[in-house]
Amino acid sequence: MQRILSTQLPAHVGASVRLAGWVHRRRLLKSVAFLIVRDAAGLAQVVVAAPDVRAQVEALTEETVVEVVGTVVANPTAPAGVEVVEPTVRPLGPPAVPPPFDLYRPVLAASLPTQLDHASTALRHPTRSAALRISAAAVAGFRATLDRRRFVEVHTPKVVGSSTESGANVFALDWFGRPAYLAQSPQFYKQLMVGVFERVYEVGPVFRAEPHDTVRHLAQYTSLDVELGFVTDHRDVMAVLRDTVAGMLAGVADRAGGALDTLGVTVPAVPAEIPAVHFTDALAIAGAPAGEPDLAPAHERALGEWARAEYGSDFLFVTGYPMAKRPFYTHPDPARPAYSNGFDLLFRGMELVTGGQRLHRHADYLAALAARCEPVEPYAGYVDAFRHGMPPHGGFAIGLERFVARLIGAANVREVTAFPRDLHRLTP
RNA sequence: GGUCCUGUGGAGCAGUUGGAGUGCUCGCCGCCCUGUCAAGGCGGAGGUCGCGGGUUCAAGUCCCGUCAGGACCGCCA
Numbered sequence A: 001m002q003r004i005l006s007t008q009l010p011a012h013v014g015a016s017v018r019l020a021g022w023v024h025r026r027r028l029l030k031s032v033a034f035l036i037v038r039d040a041a042g043l044a045q046v047v048v049a050a051p052d053v054r055a056q057v058e059a060l061t062e063e064t065v066v067e068v069v070g071t072v073v074a075n076p077t078a079p080a081g082v083e084v085v086e087p088t089v090r091p092l093g094p095p096a097v098p099p100p101f102d103l104y105r106p107v108l109a110a111s112l113p114t115q116l117d118h119a120s121t122a123l124r125h126p127t128r129s130a131a132l133r134i135s136a137a138a139v140a141g142f143r144a145t146l147d148r149r150r151f152v153e154v155h156t157p158k159v160v161g162s163s164t165e166s167g168a169n170v171f172a173l174d175w176f177g178r179p180a181y182l183a184q185s186p187q188f189y190k191q192l193m194v195g196v197f198e199r200v201y202e203v204g205p206v207f208r209a210e211p212h213d214t215v216r217h218l219a220q221y222t223s224l225d226v227e228l229g230f231v232t233d234h235r236d237v238m239a240v241l242r243d244t245v246a247g248m249l250a251g252v253a254d255r256a257g258g259a260l261d262t263l264g265v266t267v268p269a270v271p272a273e274i275p276a277v278h279f280t281d282a283l284a285i286a287g288a289p290a291g292e293p294d295l296a297p298a299h300e301r302a303l304g305e306w307a308r309a310e311y312g313s314d315f316l317f318v319t320g321y322p323m324a325k326r327p328f329y330t331h332p333d334p335a336r337p338a339y340s341n342g343f344d345l346l347f348r349g350m351e352l353v354t355g356g357q358r359l360h361r362h363a364d365y366l367a368a369l370a371a372r373c374e375p376v377e378p379y380a381g382y383v384d385a386f387r388h389g390m391p392p393h394g395g396f397a398i399g400l401e402r403f404v405a406r407l408i409g410a411a412n413v414r415e416v417t418a419f420p421r422d423l424h425r426l427t428p
Numbered sequence B: 001g002g003u004c005c006u007g008u009g010g011a012g013c014a015g016u017u018g019g020a021g022u023g024c025u026c027g028c029c030g031c032c033c034u035g036u037c038a039a040g041g042c043g044g045a046g047g048u049c050g051c052g053g054g055u056u057c058a059a060g061u062c063c064c065g066u067c068a069g070g071a072c073c074g075c076c077a
Helices: A006-012 A051-059 A112-117 A126-148 A187-197 A234-255 A257-263 A279-286 A297-311 A362-371 A377-388 A400-408
Strands: A016-028 A033-038 A043-048 A065-074 A082-091 A172-175 A178-182 A199-207 A220-229 A276-278 A315-319 A336-340 A342-347 A350-358 A393-399
Touching: A006 A016, A006 A043, A006 A065, A006 A082, A016 A043, A016 A051, A033 A051, A033 A065, A043 A051, A043 A065, A051 A082, A126 A199, A126 A220, A126 A234, A126 A257, A126 A400, A187 A199, A187 A220, A187 A377, A187 A393, A220 A234, A220 A400, A234 A257, A234 A315, A234 A342, A234 A350, A234 A393, A234 A400, A276 A279, A279 A297, A279 A315, A297 A315, A297 A342, A297 A350, A342 A400, A350 A400, A362 A377, A393 A400
Parallel strands: A043 A082, A276 A315
Antiparallel strands: A016 A033, A016 A065, A033 A043, A065 A082, A172 A178, A199 A220, A220 A393, A315 A342, A342 A350, A350 A393
């Protein structure tokens, strides 16, 4: 007999079926016992009356893996309108050691550190797994959107010989006796691949050894990177980003509707054109001093509220960040060279994406490094490529965990990360 | 890295100006309950109050140190 999932029960009323999953909860009454079985699709109620089966069920612990064979009946008093009666129950493993929290309650009451310490079981809670399903659906939407636009997915090294962005802290490791680093970004490689495919994207981990102990930082996170050639300037990149974010949200709505329902989340609309403000105007809107080189988190929150009130948008572009605060490969604004053709995308007041137009002439790279008093040698393999013909190009990187956290209203990116890696956490 | 906050049975919390027995909810164990829905009723077990030192007749409570966790900031996706 083929196994079916809990959500398929209504299609099998009157038939004998085989279910398998985890003991979500047992409710033992005098004359009847209920066994709630959880599987990948949801929950199924099994009604136990026979004394010998009841004795078996009484001996099971929550989270034990079981197989149930029984008859499906429609019953309005059952939670899903259907239930399985006259079952045989067969454990598929030894009785499970129950986790230190109750997975069968609507909300997981354990504190975040407790959940993270016991991630393998905490993630089984429907609210936690829903966040991961949404994450997966968002990535599927990301790929689908870019595939339709002739982008090619690439895979670049995560162990590199020199740091990508000057100043940022890197994890050093030993590579057959030579110093090496975990990649902080696929930035250089995705630019080089523009020279091959014109349009590329990558989904992969990046590593930041910066001691930022906050609700929106991880030492390892998933970066959704995009780079495309033959752009006029950063505005072409912003248009692709707009469509990509819309495609990610469409992917979530299409593939993770159940997860959205579980969390009570509705997918926000992406304006056909996301409102954009120049950095200098953004400072004024946020009430920051005019000379500030960057936006503080409090300023970003204020801008998020402003975009909501002024445009009814959850998204806001901030363009023209000062060149001084952007990496050396950033293309300046030809009209105002102190400002860049770089942008951030704020999602509900949090920085979600950084992007921009890049330099594409070899001489510009040499000048940019010289202006920052940086040697060329560490970047030689990267900078040399620009001697061989590179189109005007640009791109962006979306922080996946931030995207999901903002989407579902999670206070901490760790709530939407299966096994977060941060300053203090290296296990599980 | 800076500032502030918190560590009390398995989980989440309360514990007042230092004062007799650390309490509550949930879980766990036992008994009861004809259909539960985070089931319900009765009873029970389980705690070096993070760790070390100090003040005091007396410390969960005050002081110092230390370890762990959290929030904000710096910085970033």
